[in-house]
Amino acid sequence: MENQRVFTRSQILQHKSEKDCWLVINGRVLDVTKFLEEHPGGKEVLMEVAGKDATKEFDAIGHSKGAQNSVLKYQVGVLEGATVEEVGGMETVTGMESKTQEMSAFVVKEDPKAPSQIFYEFFLPLLVATSYFGYRFLTREESHI
Ligand code: HEM
Structure with missing residues (x-):
């Protein structure tokens, strides 16, 4: 698969300009070039971690589940040496969301x-x-x- 290509840290570091910006979050290599202008937190914060591992910075903000799922859209590969657990770690987010939906459906049924x-x-x-x-x-x- 295209987004399972393995990149080394030095390869990723080649992509640190506004016209070609990559970063790593949870072992996933992301091409965020087209996202720079759209990012609600601004282009500058992404440029500060361009070409680097931004997992700590990403987590420190406390990004919403929606933001965490959006990360998948920009994946172009995985970081060399990243474990499967690390890369698959975000999949649990989807599970949590479906539980919430079941609960709200229950509340709606109770009402009429x-x-x-x-x-x-x-x-x-x-x-x-x-x-x-x-x-x-x-x-x-x-x-x-
Ligand atoms: C592809 C990766 C990223 C995506 C898809 C993303 C998405 C988002 C979204 C949707 C928001 C709005 C708030 C929310 O829904 O949580 C947001 C806010 C923000 N993000 Fe990101 N983000 C990414 C990476 C990063 C990174 C690497 C940093 C830091 C270096 C960062 C810093 C921020 C900041 C500072 C805000 C503003 C928070 C606030 O106003 O309270 N983001 N981001």
Whole structure:
């Protein structure tokens, strides 16, 4: 696969300009040239770690899960000597997200009221009240005659 090509640190260090910018995060070699202008944290911070391992800096910011998943889009290879665990480490993020989705779906199901509950809570008291006042009205009318 194209993004499984192995690069050495000195090879990666060749790509440290704005027109050709690579960096390493969690053993993945990323080509972020096209991302420089889009990065919400700015181009400058990426240029500071251009051609280098930026794992510590990336983690220190506390990037969102979305940002962590986006990293995969820019992968062009792996760092020489990076272990499989290191490279696959981010896959757990996807698992965590699907758990969250299951939980929110459960909460949504709990919300709507059953039709019988609406009857007992609203229509039954209304019926009782209407009958009571109707009865009183009719008996008053009769007493006036
Ligand atoms: C391909 C790699 C990267 C991606 C896809 C990425 C993506 C993002 C995204 C989406 C945000 C917005 C906040 C969030 O969703 O977490 C962000 C913010 C930021 N990023 Fe990155 N980032 C990358 C690499 C880096 C690196 C290597 C550094 C540091 C050297 C860095 C520093 C920052 C900073 C300082 C912010 C602003 C945080 C704030 O305003 O609170 N990012 N990044």
